[in-house]
Amino acid sequence: MGTPHRTPRRLRLPRLQPHLLATSQQARLIIVLRALRTAHGWSQARLADEINTHHGTTLTREYVARWERGKVAQRGFYLAALPGALDVPLLSLQGRCRGG
Template sequence: MISPAPPYRTQLGPLLVRHRLARGWSQRRAAAELCAAAGVATLSRHEVSRWERQRRVPGGFWLGWLAVVLDVPPMVLAEAAARTRRTGPSAVGGSGRRGAPAARPAGRAGGGRARPRPGGTTRGGGARAAANR
């Protein structure tokens, strides 16, 4: 059996997951506990998920409250956050979306907006566009 990585080598995402699950909390519960402790109602479970998947790294404000809520020494979280920032999001999370291409396919120009057709109409629009014609 492989032992878990020592806390001083762990990146932030796995560290947060381990401590959250040790308390039996969902991501929603962790977000609620953080909001209650910080007195801020703007943190969602989606942001907790981003931190755990290492798509984002929390700043000093949230690292401090994570230390309080998860009962982890602040220095451990700060070092894990610094390690995660150095290695970047691809070290754990990959491309971020399942099945998503790494880059935009070649041959498609522009921002994906419909171009005007002669007569001032655009392509598509479904039933709403048909009803307005």
């Protein structure tokens, strides 16, 4: 007999708030952000701490969680801070969010 067929585990994607996802680029950024954070083995609190350490800010774990759920959009200063904290070039992050 052959090997039993195993169903692959489903990738759990974050719940996204439609009113904040005006573009597919915003949706991709949420998915990329979570993927990069977990690839580093970091919690949401650790990502907040990394940004705070590099930029002297007071970002909280709760705010990172809201990013990942699509409740708030990553904009301005914090959007610019993500590549440095995650050790990813800005152009690479932008490319991943555009589907590149």
